[in-house]
Amino acid sequence: MDDGVNPIPVLEIFGPTIQGEGMVIGQKTMFVRTAGCDYRCSWCDSAFTWDGSARDEIQLLSAEAIWQELYRLGEDRFSHVTISGGNPALIEGIGALVSLLQEKGIRTAVETQGSRWQDWLMQIDDVTISPKPPSSGMKTDLDMLDQIVHRLVDGGHDGVSLKVVVFNDEDFAYARRIHSRYPAVPFYLQPGNGDLTDANTDLLREKLLKSFEWLIDQAMSAADMNDAKVLPQLHALVWGNKRGV
Numbered sequence: 001m002d003d004g005v006n007p008i009p010v011l012e013i014f015g016p017t018i019q020g021e022g023m024v025i026g027q028k029t030m031f032v033r034t035a036g037c038d039y040r041c042s043w044c045d046s047a048f049t050w051d052g053s054a055r056d057e058i059q060l061l062s063a064e065a066i067w068q069e070l071y072r073l074g075e076d077r078f079s080h081v082t083i084s085g086g087n088p089a090l091i092e093g094i095g096a097l098v099s100l101l102q103e104k105g106i107r108t109a110v111e112t113q114g115s116r117w118q119d120w121l122m123q124i125d126d127v128t129i130s131p132k133p134p135s136s137g138m139k140t141d142l143d144m145l146d147q148i149v150h151r152l153v154d155g156g157h158d159g160v161s162l163k164v165v166v167f168n169d170e171d172f173a174y175a176r177r178i179h180s181r182y183p184a185v186p187f188y189l190q191p192g193n194g195d196l197t198d199a200n201t202d203l204l205r206e207k208l209l210k211s212f213e214w215l216i217d218q219a220m221s222a223a224d225m226n227d228a229k230v231l232p233q234l235h236a237l238v239w240g241n242k243r244g245v
């Protein structure tokens with residue numbers, strides 16, 4: 001059991017905003033973004049969590065201190081908290097935060113890539129597992145992914161989804177393999193944002209919508225994607241590459 005004294009490395013706490021991606025897209029939520037990742041995706045839109053550029057902004061916070069900050073920002077205007085990163089599944093101490101949020105009547109979500117297990121994943125309401133396609137430069141440990149997905153599903157978790165970011169044909173082939181490996185798990189396709197430094201939001205929106213349309217076309221012509229959902233990153237369409245939204 002977690003004793004609640006393990007501090008959590010936090011890079012940012014923000015919201016309320018909308019969940020811009022995946023299984024609970026549109027849900028009003030707060031975000032807690034942890035520092036540190038075991039991956040180095042070439043196109044990571046949150047590279048500041050692991051590349052050292054925001055090193056000075058990392059705070060080691062207790063679960064209670066995180067709750068205080070969530071409440072300071074959101075007061076009574078939220079009922080849902082999303083924990084993202086970096087990879088939150090590197091951090092055992094998040095168990096205490098999840099328990100505290102549950103005590104407060106707050107629903108929880110996590111974004112992780114499926115490379116590490118934590119027991120607290122069982123307690124999270126909305127678990128998004130996002131294995132990484134070839135364009136990321138990362139290699140999926142399928143044995144580990146199998147273990148994580150099966151532990152959740154066999155343990156009776158009914159809020160698990162898979163979300164694959166797709167930049168190209170090779171990524172789409174990877175997405176098909178992942179979906180067919182776990183056919184009973186709700187599956188989401190998300191177009192990649194290849195323009196992480198663009199400050200011109202109008203131009204970025206155009207590019208993102210083009211990639212979205214391309215991905216829709218791919219999914220529409222693939223019989224094995226009949227049950228997949230194709231969604232853009234809504235927050236990127238609304239706010240571009242801005243941080244903390």
Ligand SMILES: C[S@@+](CC[C@H](N)C(=O)[O-])C[C@H]1O[C@@H](n2cnc3c(N)ncnc32)[C@H](O)[C@@H]1O
Pocket residue numbers: 037043044045046084085086087088111112113129130163165190191192193194196233
């Ligand atoms: C920044 S990651 C943090 C959580 C965890 N490390 C993961 O990758 O699942 C959150 C989500 O953003 C997605 N993402 C990261 N960079 C992206 C990009 N350039 N375009 C589209 N989605 C991206 C990831 O695939 C993941 O689903």
Ligand SMILES: Nc1nc2[nH]cc(C(=O)O)c2c(=O)[nH]1
Pocket residue numbers: 017018019020021031046084085111235245
């Ligand atoms: N609004 C909003 N939705 C998101 N969904 C996943 C995000 C993430 O970075 O994990 C994210 C984010 O950073 N902002």
Ligand code: SF4
Pocket residue numbers: 037038039040041044045046047049085086087113132
């Ligand atoms: S796994 Fe997630 S946080 Fe880590 S590098 Fe990849 S996209 Fe970024």
Ligand SMILES: [Mg+2]
Pocket residue numbers: 045046
């Ligand atoms: Mg993001």
